[in-house]
Amino acid sequence: MKFSRHTRTATAVAGAAAFALLAVGCSSGASSAEPASSDNPVTLTVTTFNTMGFDDLYKQYESEHPGITINATNIDTGGNALTDWKTKQAAGAGLPDVQAVEEGWLGQVMAVSDSFTDLGEYGAADIKDRWIPWKMDQATDAEGRVIGFGTDIGPVGLCYNKDLFEKAGLPSDRTEVAELLGGENSTWADYFETGKKYQKATGKAWYDQSGFVWNSMVNQLPEGYYKADGSLSIEGNTALSERWGELADGAAAGLSSAQTQWDWGKGQAFLDGSFATMVCPGWLLGNLKGGIEAAGGDGDSGWDFADVFPGGPTNWGGTFLTVPTTSKHPAEAAELAKWLTSAKSQVEAFQSAGTFPSVLEAQTDPGVTGSNEMSEFLNDAPVGEILASRAQGIKAQFKGSNDSVIQEQVFGPATIALDKGTDGKTAWNDALTTLKNLDLK
Template sequence: MKWSRTRSAKFFAVGAAAALLLTACGGDSDEGEGTEPDADAPATDEEITLTITTFNQFGYEALYEQYMEENPNITIEATAIDTGGNARTDTFTKIAAGSGLTDIVALEEGWLGAIMEVSDQFADLRDFGIEDRKSDWLEWKYNQATDPEGRVIGYGTDIGPEGICYRPDLFEAAGLPSERDAVADYLEGDWAHYFDVGREYQAATGKAWYDHSGFIWNGIVNQMDEGYYTADGELNVEDNADMRDSFDLVAEAVADGLSAGQAVWDWNGGQSFVDGTFATFVCPGWMLGVVEGQVQTGAEAAGVDPASVVWDFADVFPGGAANWGGSFLAVSETSEHKEAAAALASWLTEPEQQLVAFEAAGAFPSTVEAADTLAAEATPRATFNNAPAGQILASRAQGIQAQFKGPDDSVIQENVFGPALQQLDDGSLDGPGAWDAAIALLNELVVNN
């Protein structure tokens, strides 16, 4: 089931409809069935409406229906914004205006540093018992949502361990290994090796290896011990020799024709996932749902059966373990129903519900119990050639180190390096010119702002 990611949707509990939604969004898995709302949920017969804003695909649609069915006095109104960047803009615009935040607000890891500067806009979840659940989460995930004053402002949803999505038919046509274990072995190595394999592919087919350089660059930066900021919170870009060397590596790959130069978050209406425009794609867990949606949309536009477009998912990522993304559910201080909102946010992030969200959207759990379940169960994911996506992501999660994210981390990725990399991809700038353009934007948007 797919909801428009740019519209508001009111969900009303109807028993039969809820059952259908659970089947449509959760697949055939029985994970999460029979789960009950948090026992600590406030006991009240007052009819209330709870509002929640998320972004991308959280996989919550069936869970909203389930919660309302089991709590008939509660109506959930859900808004899903198309991207994390737009959600950041929406959140900070409403904070600046002093009104408009929904009861529950999804916060993305990349802009959590900026949120910490206004963390008093969100409730301290210790007041609603989150410390009783502390051991549910990976320790670093729980700590990420703790502000400098010790207030905990977010229930952890997912994390973003990364693997490589690829087209096995395109690999086979290029004479490369196509079976996922063999692909994982073949791609094992650093980013230079990944690009070298891409050159093999490009030489054999004349086609691009990956969609665009922005996501590639994001993966590289997230693997660094310190990214755009040092662990002490200082900017770490302009004189960062390792970062510049990595940028030059990407520029060489672009010069050799490995990038398809796609617009960020726009793959020709999904058709580029269908027509062979590129062969590999960086895939944190939450991106699996994005790929599925793009394949569905692109296939329909091209007039082909979506089932005929086969992607796969390999247990490998250039350079080793990396985390991209992961979110939290916060309760706004302006909410008139903080206790009820906290109860809903807590329930949505319990292990059973995290498993349902994974089945629906690929959001890999941040709770230890749910992650262990996926590590032990090789449930096939049909869109990805029946790859055991949960098991693969559990493997990719091993060794992840949480990187410090500064207040303008997402701005630097999206608005500083994003435009520069797009110009690199489209050929309007070479490597040195694109780096200089990024530094100019850094000074304009961050340093001097």
């Protein structure tokens, strides 16, 4: 998954390469002697992943900044982007001028934060109030260096298919759906019990697969896989094991459709009634829309978006734009990162990909809160308003250095095992064995 944002299972770079991350040279590349212009052209390389809504923005930036050419690479998933970054970081070569970093692997990045340009040298302090406070805090290292400008955050609401709800005799209006699941007091017990009613009425699964549900459950805890002091917090973590028990019970009851992550049967499962609900951080709405369209569907497919989430607020994902010190054009790269994370740019990115801004001004912009293409596709749901509501009360969870490795290599296989019929206790113990064998810190 990512389980971390947008991720299929990715193999971590280990052994000598992991140690090499700490050995990469930290000297900053020299910027162009003169500002970029038609007479002094500069090409900036950018690496992003999944759907970040930047394609049109790149074109706009080039048109407004003569002499700048953007050479963009978009990697399909966050996990593959992590592998790409770690490989190039270990080699000390091949990194772009602007590197997108996902929240789930920010801990690994912070371990080598001195290999990223301090954006404080390029005006970070002047625009620090642009973002929600905890977003800027996440990108600030122990020495006070700001290594990333925030793009989106990942407040989570519930995607559901109103047509399938109606066939099951359940309320289908989004307000009624929120009430059905307990409203602001919704719990995971409410979610799974309603799923059992749906499954009894239809014989069909309630959600797409256990991995995404588990990721959301973990992220909304005060502490996930790590304690705030950076130590592992899995064995003996009662809150974590209790939620695993709820998830295992749901899978055993047939509530999971056991979909392949990031594929959903090439989108067909969104149309054929394989499941009725899906946990949806804002950025995942782009995957939902893209999957439906890839399978030949459209906005009449029945999918809607409700302002409710079991267990309360949670954040899944969120990205930062960083400038590796290997960049030969750090000033130009920092300026591009700053522009892409402006309120105006973030509104446009939201309209394109559903990525909910971490920029305060953008969160309340009519381009986010009003009607847009994503809203129209989801039965005219007020997507921006719902995500803003779901963002209330979010507290950034500490992500340790191997958080994404644990999610992908420890609990990724364990949630797949649940969906294939392995009992919860066995799957949990197998996960702990994997954790021990990986010898992670």
